[in-house]
Amino acid sequence: MKAIRRFTVRTVLPEALSGLEELAGNLRWSWHEPTMQHFASIAPNEWDESGRDPIALLGAVEPSRLDELASDDDFVWRTNALLADLHTYLTEPRWYQGIEGAPASIAYFSPEFGIAAALPQYSGGLGILAGDHLKSASDLGVPIIAVGLFYRSGYFRQAISREGWQQETYPVLDPDGLPLSVVRHPDGRAAMITLALPDERALAARIWQVKVGRVTLLLLDTDVPENDDELRSVTDRLYGGGGEHRLLQELLLGIGGVRAIGVFTQLTGTPEPLVFHTNEGHAGFLGLERISDLIGDGLSFSEALQVVRAGTVFTTHTPVPAGIDRFDASLIERYFDTELLPGVDPEDVLALGAEDYEGGVADTFNMAVMGLRLGQRANGVSQLHGHVSRGMFGALWPGFDEDDVPITSVTNGVHAPTWTDPLLLGLAESKFGAGDLFATDWNSEQISDGELWQVRGAMRQQLVTDARRRVGDAWREQNPGVGDPAWYSSLLDPNILTIGFARRVPTYKRLTLMLHDENRLRALLLHPERPIQIVIAGKSHPADDEGKRLIQRLVEFAAEHDVRERIVFLPNYDIAMAKLLYPGTDVWLNNPLRPLEACGTSGMKAALNGSLNLSILDGWWAEFYDEENGWAIPSADSAGDSAERDKLEADSMYDLIEHQIAPRFYDRGDDGVPHRWVQSIRHTLSTLTPVLSADRMVREYVERLYIPAATAETAITANSNQPARELALWKTRVNAAWPSVQVTHVESGGVDALPQVGDTLHVRAQVALGGLTSDDVAVEVVYGRARDGDQLVETQHAPLEQTGETNGTATFAGSVPLGRAGSFGYNVRVVPRHPLLASAAEMGLIAAAI
Numbered sequence: 001m002k003a004i005r006r007f008t009v010r011t012v013l014p015e016a017l018s019g020l021e022e023l024a025g026n027l028r029w030s031w032h033e034p035t036m037q038h039f040a041s042i043a044p045n046e047w048d049e050s051g052r053d054p055i056a057l058l059g060a061v062e063p064s065r066l067d068e069l070a071s072d073d074d075f076v077w078r079t080n081a082l083l084a085d086l087h088t089y090l091t092e093p094r095w096y097q098g099i100e101g102a103p104a105s106i107a108y109f110s111p112e113f114g115i116a117a118a119l120p121q122y123s124g125g126l127g128i129l130a131g132d133h134l135k136s137a138s139d140l141g142v143p144i145i146a147v148g149l150f151y152r153s154g155y156f157r158q159a160i161s162r163e164g165w166q167q168e169t170y171p172v173l174d175p176d177g178l179p180l181s182v183v184r185h186p187d188g189r190a191a192m193i194t195l196a197l198p199d200e201r202a203l204a205a206r207i208w209q210v211k212v213g214r215v216t217l218l219l220l221d222t223d224v225p226e227n228d229d230e231l232r233s234v235t236d237r238l239y240g241g242g243g244e245h246r247l248l249q250e251l252l253l254g255i256g257g258v259r260a261i262g263v264f265t266q267l268t269g270t271p272e273p274l275v276f277h278t279n280e281g282h283a284g285f286l287g288l289e290r291i292s293d294l295i296g297d298g299l300s301f302s303e304a305l306q307v308v309r310a311g312t313v314f315t316t317h318t319p320v321p322a323g324i325d326r327f328d329a330s331l332i333e334r335y336f337d338t339e340l341l342p343g344v345d346p347e348d349v350l351a352l353g354a355e356d357y358e359g360g361v362a363d364t365f366n367m368a369v370m371g372l373r374l375g376q377r378a379n380g381v382s383q384l385h386g387h388v389s390r391g392m393f394g395a396l397w398p399g400f401d402e403d404d405v406p407i408t409s410v411t412n413g414v415h416a417p418t419w420t421d422p423l424l425l426g427l428a429e430s431k432f433g434a435g436d437l438f439a440t441d442w443n444s445e446q447i448s449d450g451e452l453w454q455v456r457g458a459m460r461q462q463l464v465t466d467a468r469r470r471v472g473d474a475w476r477e478q479n480p481g482v483g484d485p486a487w488y489s490s491l492l493d494p495n496i497l498t499i500g501f502a503r504r505v506p507t508y509k510r511l512t513l514m515l516h517d518e519n520r521l522r523a524l525l526l527h528p529e530r531p532i533q534i535v536i537a538g539k540s541h542p543a544d545d546e547g548k549r550l551i552q553r554l555v556e557f558a559a560e561h562d563v564r565e566r567i568v569f570l571p572n573y574d575i576a577m578a579k580l581l582y583p584g585t586d587v588w589l590n591n592p593l594r595p596l597e598a599c600g601t602s603g604m605k606a607a608l609n610g611s612l613n614l615s616i617l618d619g620w621w622a623e624f625y626d627e628e629n630g631w632a633i634p635s636a637d638s639a640g641d642s643a644e645r646d647k648l649e650a651d652s653m654y655d656l657i658e659h660q661i662a663p664r665f666y667d668r669g670d671d672g673v674p675h676r677w678v679q680s681i682r683h684t685l686s687t688l689t690p691v692l693s694a695d696r697m698v699r700e701y702v703e704r705l706y707i708p709a710a711t712a713e714t715a716i717t718a719n720s721n722q723p724a725r726e727l728a729l730w731k732t733r734v735n736a737a738w739p740s741v742q743v744t745h746v747e748s749g750g751v752d753a754l755p756q757v758g759d760t761l762h763v764r765a766q767v768a769l770g771g772l773t774s775d776d777v778a779v780e781v782v783y784g785r786a787r788d789g790d791q792l793v794e795t796q797h798a799p800l801e802q803t804g805e806t807n808g809t810a811t812f813a814g815s816v817p818l819g820r821a822g823s824f825g826y827n828v829r830v831v832p833r834h835p836l837l838a839s840a841a842e843m844g845l846i847a848a849a850i
């Protein structure tokens with residue numbers, strides 16, 4: 001029988017152990033090994049069975065055991081010591097507190113957060129990245145308030161049928177059993193936010209609060225009695241439906257999220273955020289809610305837009321147009337032609353998301369385009385992805401070279417305390433003391449090759465044990481009452497070179513590339529002296545049958561008798577599996593179609609544990625591969641078609657494994673240790689750990705984006721928003737005048753018929769200003785190497801100064817030193833200039849000599 005209602009009865013802890021509740025209630029435990037070990041010591045079996053979830057553990061353990069611990073002085077003492085350590089962590093000054101004038105609060109919006117297996121509110125990389133961002137922000141003392149949605153079923157749980165077909169189930173989460181609490185008014189009522197909808201309806205949501213160390217995460221939940229059944233299900237699943245369901249989720253996240261922050265900051269006295277960061281375009285509506293607020297304060301739409309742009313940071317994660325959220329303009333119009341955003345005209349909303357540029361589609365509302373128009377600062381997530389994004393969105397800044405497109409990049413990072421295996425951490429601490437992981441010198445002789453190799457072996461063994469357990473559990477689920485096949489006990493070998501491959505299964509990630517030549521793969525798996533084994537995992541999007549077919553092909557291959565002990569697909573990839581998988585693999589494989597992997601973070605997590613990467617030079621690997629930390633699979637970009645490309649890249653992969661990787665792995669000293677391989681491990685750990693860490697990433701966001709955004713927002717809102725009013729007026733004037741701005745004549749001198757290095761080129765240009773003044777524009781020489789078709793590359797800019805003016809045409813002059821030999825070309829460009837613009841391309845206006 002089905003329960004009509006369910007709830008979780010929380011344990012009442014003995015007084016002496018009350019500290020455990022606070023320790024369990026702050027997710028900092030999920031990256032604090034001593035706290036996790038403390039919980040494990042309560043009841044090791046229940047700890048593992050609970051999925052290492054303190055709240056579930058406390059619910060499962062016998063009251064008699066708790067009573068026993070309450071009178072165990074040592075246990076009580078350790079509980080209180082851990083609590084004191086947590087309190088110090090939450091209040092002591094950290095990195096951010098040393099920065100003069102940094103904003104007192106920053107909002108961070110994301111549709112998913114992957115923080116711990118115990119809170120399954122993520123589908124993949126985007127969510128894990130958001131979780132790691134919060135954890136590092138907490139460690140660094142960055143005052144973030146994060147906002148997301150509380151999905152009643154999170155993402156699906158994956159099982160594989162006997163036919164190898166992915167099956168999805170959506171276990172319902174009970175918030176009472178999770179580390180969440182409802183945000184309440186002082187009188188005990190739950191705080192609510194509402195959104196006006198078409199047909200006089202309204203969407204209500206309550207606000208859950210999650211403590212992630214020092215960071216607060218607010219999660220909006222529509223499963224409340226105020227909503228009818230249809231609206232209750234708005235937050236049912238992560239990326240559940242399409243179209244309208246998704247739009248409702250995004251309206252709630254963006255608009256509801258800003259409202260929730262307003263309620264939360266008021267109730268708790270927390271400062272209101274000055275900077276709003278949106279992790280991917282899904283939360284983009286947040287800017288519209290802020291605009292509506294500012295209109296309420298007396299600004300016009302375009303004045304409010306200037307303020308919002310100044311304080312908004314937009315991160316794009318998608319290197320393919322198909323990955324971007326788009327809606328029918330008519331649907332957007334229906335939702336905004338309501339009381340949803342007081343003072344905001346639906347036409348203005350539509351214009352922000354319109355694809356009104358070359359190659360755009362009419363009557364389409366594009367969330368990424370709106371994100372770029374609502375945020376003065378934007379970034380991609382690796383250097384290569386920044387470049388790809390500048391190309392992909394370049395049409396929004398017509399006339400500008402790709403390098404001028406105002407989208408920078410901040411390469412992703414991963415949270416080291418979460419993703420470094422406790423065994424490796426233990427080795428570091430035994431040599432260098434507890435505390436700073438980054439202080440470990442992995443090249444030091446204090447750690448011998450043998451010790452490092454022994455820990456790597458223990459991590460491999462851990463993975464083998466976990467894989468056998470998972471495969472056994474999956475078998476029993478699919479074949480109730482039938483005993484496991486005997487060969488499961490010899491699945492995988494803890495001494496064999498282990499390759500890992502796990503990720504979501506969109507086509508571009510090429511899950512089955514390794515099957516391209518099955519005989520070749522078989523020969524590698526079964527090599528008499530140098531065998532390999534492969535552990536694979538990944539979820540396909542529920543609606544993606546092609547992805548499910550790829551999984552099926554792999555599962556079928558892995559079931560073949562001769563190879564089944566050497567290659568395995570593990571169902572239900574999630575954080576808990578990932579934490580054992582990365583450390584347990586010797587080589588982490590990634591073979592996307594370049595450049596479709598925006599960054600990729602699983603290989604980073606593997607590297608943090610001393611695994612070596614074998615990857616296409618895409619995403620982060622294109623930036624960090626250095627010949628010693630792993631291997632690069634050359635991408636066959638110029639192959640005739642995708643089949644040929646797959647073949648070339650698969651062959652390179654087999655060759656690398658056969659001729660370089662396996663020989664190095666099995667080249668052992670008399671002590672059984674592969675010293676050359678260990679050298680690569682040491683190199684990987686010492687060079688990559690600091691740069692791949694999310695601490696580096698969050699510092700970059702703070703220094704390069706949050707502080708400039710806060711400074712811009714402070715400047716533009718001074719004197720009751722006077723600068724915002726002036727900027728809006730100025731932009732209107734410049735936009736109107738621009739069609740008449742022209743470079744009418746350019747002349748140069750200073751070099752003779754045979755220019756040489758050291759000469760100086762003098763440039764003089766006549767510019768028609770169309771009623772603007774020379775203060776409104778920057779006139780610049782753009783120079784660089786001239787390629788075929790006269791295209792300038794590696795360009796630099798030099799300013800020209802005004803030297804005279806007659807009848808609205810001004811003369812500008814300046815010079816360029818010829819610093820290097822080779823082809824040289826130049827042009828003169830005019831762009832708008834204003835102290836409150838963050839880049840020359842910002843307004844998408846340019847005039848150049850033809």
Ligand SMILES: *Cc1c(COP(=O)(O)O)cnc(C)c1O
Pocket residue numbers: 123124125126128502503504573574575578599600601602603605
């Ligand atoms: C890191 C991680 C991902 C993302 O990996 P990519 O390499 O970025 O695709 C997905 N799922 C889980 C569980 C992860 O830990």
